[in-house]
Amino acid sequence: MPEIRALRLDGVFELTPRKFDDDRGFFSETYNAAFLAANGIKTTFVQDNHSYSADVGTLRGLHYQLPPRAQVKLVRVVRGRVFDVVVDLREQSPTFAKWLGIELSAATGNQILVPVGFAHGFLTLEPDTEVLYKVGDFYSPDHERAVRFDDPEIAIDWPADVGRLRISTKDQRAPLLANAAVFVGAA
Numbered sequence: 751m752p753e754i755r756a757l758r759l760d761g762v763f764e765l766t767p768r769k770f771d772d773d774r775g776f777f778s779e780t781y782n783a784a785f786l787a788a789n790g791i792k793t794t795f796v797q798d799n800h801s802y803s804a805d806v807g808t809l810r811g812l813h814y815q816l817p818p819r820a821q822v823k824l825v826r827v828v829r830g831r832v833f834d835v836v837v838d839l840r841e842q843s844p845t846f847a848k849w850l851g852i853e854l855s856a857a858t859g860n861q862i863l864v865p866v867g868f869a870h871g872f873l874t875l876e877p878d879t880e881v882l883y884k885v886g887d888f889y890s891p892d893h894e895r896a897v898r899f900d901d902p903e904i905a906i907d908w909p910a911d912v913g914r915l916r917i918s919t920k921d922q923r924a925p926l927l928a929n930a931a932v933f934v935g936a937a
């Protein structure tokens with residue numbers, strides 16, 4: 751069974767699947783629906799995503815999709831290392847606009863479960879980093895939104911030792927939280 755740890759924002763978990771090492775390499779179950787359900791995490795994943803970032807300091811985010819196409823995400827790194835960030839965008843949450851960051855690496859195989867209602871992003875800490883993640887709804891350009899990675903209201907403490915940041919134009923132009931659509935009503 752994986753290790754599972756609730757992180758400090760409600761609904762966010764770190765999972766560390768077991769790795770079975772042998773002389774060939776290793777084997778690991780990276781997703782088990784029954785294990786998540788047994789821990790109160792109800793998910794249906796419909797799409798798997800894979801991104802490759804060539805450079806250290808590549809920042810993707812902060813992204814989310816609005817209802818009715820909101821996405822739960824289960825994120826892991828299969829090559830390299832990232833600083834992964836989630837931001838609570840549930841308007842009625844006591845931790846609205848709060849963030850947390852966690853290092854995900856291929857070496858540890860740890861994962862983050864990002865619930866509906868959160869923006870998500872990451873910064874690569876190594877070159878040639880590959881991130882795989884499952885999502886709970888299909889990509890919908892009409893519902894996709896972004897909020898600025900450097901919004902002072904959120905004040906994410908991104909690792910500073912990565913040199914020059916590499917960010918898409920779309921992400922550089924994302925609105926501040928004050929001007930962004932958030933998740934209203936119950937999650």
Ligand SMILES: Cc1cn([C@H]2C[C@H](O)[C@@H](COP(=O)(O)OP(=O)(O)O[C@H]3O[C@@H](C)C(=O)[C@@H](O)[C@H]3O)O2)c(=O)[nH]c1=O
Pocket residue numbers: 799801810811812813814823870871872888889918
């Ligand atoms: C996210 C996504 C993008 N695309 C396309 C649109 C675009 O032409 C190209 C690159 O898209 P983006 O620049 O949005 O890719 P990227 O910046 O890697 O977006 C991802 O960032 C991380 C942080 C997340 O949490 C993801 O949900 C997703 O938003 O891929 C799809 O076809 N399906 C998808 O699910």
